[in-house]
Amino acid sequence: MASTARAGLGNRPRLIFTRKASGLESALRWCLGWILMVGAAQLWAEGVIARESDATPPNVIVLYADDLGFGDLGCYGAEGLATPNLDRMAAEGVRFTNFYATAATCTPSRYSVLTGRYPWRNSRARILAGDASMIIGRNELTLPAALKRAGYASAVVGKWHIGLGDGKIDWNGEIRPAPVDVGFDESFIMAATNDRVPCVYVKDRRVVGLDPADPLEVYYGKENPFPEVPTGRSHLELLTMPHSDRQHWDTIVNGVPRIGFSRGGKAATWDDETMTEVFLAQAKDFMTRRREAPFFLYYALHQPHVPRLPSARFQGVSAKGPRGDVILELDWVIGEVLAQVNALGLAKNTLVIFSSDNGPVLNDGYRDQSAELNGEHRPAGPLRGGKYSLFDGGCRVPALVWGPDRVKPGTSDALLSQVDLLASLSALAGVELAASELADGRRLDRAFLGHDSAGRDHLVTEGFGAKTVLRQGPWVYLPAHPGEPRFGDKEIESGNSSEIQLYNLETDSGQRRNVAVEHPEKVAALRALLEAERAESARVRL
Numbered sequence: 001m002a003s004t005a006r007a008g009l010g011n012r013p014r015l016i017f018t019r020k021a022s023g024l025e026s027a028l029r030w031c032l033g034w035i036l037m038v039g040a041a042q043l044w045a046e047g048v049i050a051r052e053s054d055a056t057p058p059n060v061i062v063l064y065a066d067d068l069g070f071g072d073l074g075c076y077g078a079e080g081l082a083t084p085n086l087d088r089m090a091a092e093g094v095r096f097t098n099f100y101a102t103a104a105t106c107t108p109s110r111y112s113v114l115t116g117r118y119p120w121r122n123s124r125a126r127i128l129a130g131d132a133s134m135i136i137g138r139n140e141l142t143l144p145a146a147l148k149r150a151g152y153a154s155a156v157v158g159k160w161h162i163g164l165g166d167g168k169i170d171w172n173g174e175i176r177p178a179p180v181d182v183g184f185d186e187s188f189i190m191a192a193t194n195d196r197v198p199c200v201y202v203k204d205r206r207v208v209g210l211d212p213a214d215p216l217e218v219y220y221g222k223e224n225p226f227p228e229v230p231t232g233r234s235h236l237e238l239l240t241m242p243h244s245d246r247q248h249w250d251t252i253v254n255g256v257p258r259i260g261f262s263r264g265g266k267a268a269t270w271d272d273e274t275m276t277e278v279f280l281a282q283a284k285d286f287m288t289r290r291r292e293a294p295f296f297l298y299y300a301l302h303q304p305h306v307p308r309l310p311s312a313r314f315q316g317v318s319a320k321g322p323r324g325d326v327i328l329e330l331d332w333v334i335g336e337v338l339a340q341v342n343a344l345g346l347a348k349n350t351l352v353i354f355s356s357d358n359g360p361v362l363n364d365g366y367r368d369q370s371a372e373l374n375g376e377h378r379p380a381g382p383l384r385g386g387k388y389s390l391f392d393g394g395c396r397v398p399a400l401v402w403g404p405d406r407v408k409p410g411t412s413d414a415l416l417s418q419v420d421l422l423a424s425l426s427a428l429a430g431v432e433l434a435a436s437e438l439a440d441g442r443r444l445d446r447a448f449l450g451h452d453s454a455g456r457d458h459l460v461t462e463g464f465g466a467k468t469v470l471r472q473g474p475w476v477y478l479p480a481h482p483g484e485p486r487f488g489d490k491e492i493e494s495g496n497s498s499e500i501q502l503y504n505l506e507t508d509s510g511q512r513r514n515v516a517v518e519h520p521e522k523v524a525a526l527r528a529l530l531e532a533e534r535a536e537s538a539r540v541r542l
């Protein structure tokens, strides 16, 4: 916080005035004090002097991976995938083993990170189309808005996928609401996902690099409204990455069929293979420009989501196909971010939080050989299920918190949810929140820093379709959720069943033994707890 920083520096010269002095002495000392103060301020500005770790709110960087599983990192037991930067972050920080995204899919989890609210309380928090409206309610506090109360500057870089605009978006004009209307000072994003149109970057309110003579149009519907634009359905010969389902077969961009139709905006179209470097440059630039005041950077990486198209230096490097390659690329990005924190002299007062929005998937719409080349690697580690699933592999994700002088390094089994980030980071920043602003979040800042192993008593997660699950202690309760037991060709168990399921993770981390019949009293208690959670009102005004 700028005001705290000034107060801290202002204290230093006062140490010089310890006894009554003559007029000349006083003047000289005043000058000396002033010179020291100015010099210190300069060093401060240059990042040479680290901020006082306890007196100043920490910079916060949230690094959020896309579809990275509980077993995908070396520090979580992955073999054959070298993730040295994330492993170092784990060794120097806190590594969590019971840390949950609120949902097994993108949009709902991201909504919770920014609002502290469970996604099933907002009927529009579902996997969004690329032209969907903003789903953050006008009456909702967001994480950047909360931190702004403590003087934080904030930016979002990377994948947004929480909706833009209010109704039909004119991609050639100003987009409102945008991230800068829900608490961020600046933003450089993709609107939705890398497998959805529009395939352009949006900076603050505008598409980057758009030629007014070639307007961009986007359409989500069953049939292609732009007959001159080739699609995956009509032009298989143009594909460099063939689709494997009937969702990823619309407009072809860079040889890749996407979800949704678009035309125009050619000059603004992104290059998938330089996307990593484009976003990283934006993140570094923000940190550099804003290093003098506390900042919050929400850096939502697109890896290892499909289409997996790493930069040239990572292509074919992992021996596990494109998914392995982009995980190595992701790890490199983390190393670059940590190096930037160190280079700016901010290591002592910066918290870096790494996690993922949901569990893993190998085949998610493209024939990219990720399943075939995966070998023995288990992306969800010992957990059952993956992306979309009601089982633990859907929402239990890697989570690391790094911050020298702030965290107590080690492994923590504390039960935590990403829904707690808003409340906990606000507490760390010294921001008092009203009870209503906490939404579903808990102030668990000590647990996030590894100083306290007590996390939540219980939490709720959701699988595909907003079907909810309750975890309390070692117990996981899945109500009867009728539906297919597997997600089509994705080879992921859904968790759907006409029977109630109860698992004890202490003795059965892979959720193989349903003990609901043996523990009717536990089932009844957990059902009541889940129903009570769901009954709590939450009026999100959209």
Ligand SMILES: [Ca+2]
Residues within 6 Å of the ligand: 066, 067, 105, 106, 305, 357, 358
């Ligand atoms: Ca995701």
